[in-house]
Amino acid sequence: MIDECRADSAARIRVGRRDLLVVAGLPGAGKTTLLRSLRGVRPAVVLDSAQLYEALFARFGDGIPRRVYRAIVHPVHYARIVAACLLAPGVVVVHVPATRRAARGSLVALATLTRRSPVLCWLEVPPSAALAGQRARGRMIAARAFARHVRRARHPRWYLHRLGSLRGWRRVYVLTRTEVTGGVQLVP
Template identity: 45%
Template sequence: MTAVAVRPRSLIVLAGLPGAGKSTLLATADTGGEPAVVLDSDQVRTRLRALFPKAVPYRVYRPLVHLVHRLRILWFAITASGLLLVHEPSTRPSTRAGLVAVGALTNRPRHFLWLDASAEEALSGQVKRGRLIRSRSFARHVRRAARLRARFAAGAPPRGWHGLTLLTRGDHLRLSVAPA
């Protein structure tokens, strides 16, 4: 069990390579009884899949999934009173900057969790869940993740984040809310 101290109303982003195990880790996260909203793009994907005929491939409505997921992040950052746990690869600097902006505009402390997994482990996770991302897209994630990993090894959180916690695929997450 990896305990992570966060402040009330924190925006907690669980990031890492696609297939690293973010959804699995979020599904088992212990918030210590604190109210929390968990936002995973899989929630959106599942709902939208039910609206489209089975013959429509995911790649067709993937942009809509990402748009709705990000709109949900903004909505719940504004309206939720408790913790906000967000699943987002966040290897792209613009994604991290957008999440920082949402946190700052909604007065939420920001904590960045990095689920560290090798490219091989993440690819295996994609195969296991039966949803492979395009090889060029995955290669870009892997390159950006390598740069982040080096920075995180030094204990430096991404710009605009109040905290950084490194996790592995074997970790179990427990959040504890510390007084503001």
């Protein structure tokens, strides 16, 4: 089931008491911006790989190549997601591109194993806008890696737009940047 939210106020995403909300989309789509705009009455753990990049960059600066940061950040980010799903009492909200089928399947499996309902929020932007977002944040991923994300994203986007769902997800929200400019409200 797809829930589309209006742009006239904060977009609303319905979450249960122990949901795993995955904020997904192309690199540069605006996932971190969306996470920073989250509001709601529910206690939630919000995990964004940008938190780790910022902490490492504050400590080491430009002295470490981006590929080294990435080699550290990605496994630590996924370990934090697993730990939060196991230990957090409330909603867990995570930032993951989820363009790979294996990543989406792993997140659905993790939610199931930790007795959470998987909820997907796909941030829909064209590749050109995602590239502009990467330039704006000052972190460009390699052209080949971005092309892989774009190619992989075709599959879930097709299902979301044509069939209205993705296998395994309890609820799916497809939002554009315009729809989240007023922020995002988590509601019961």
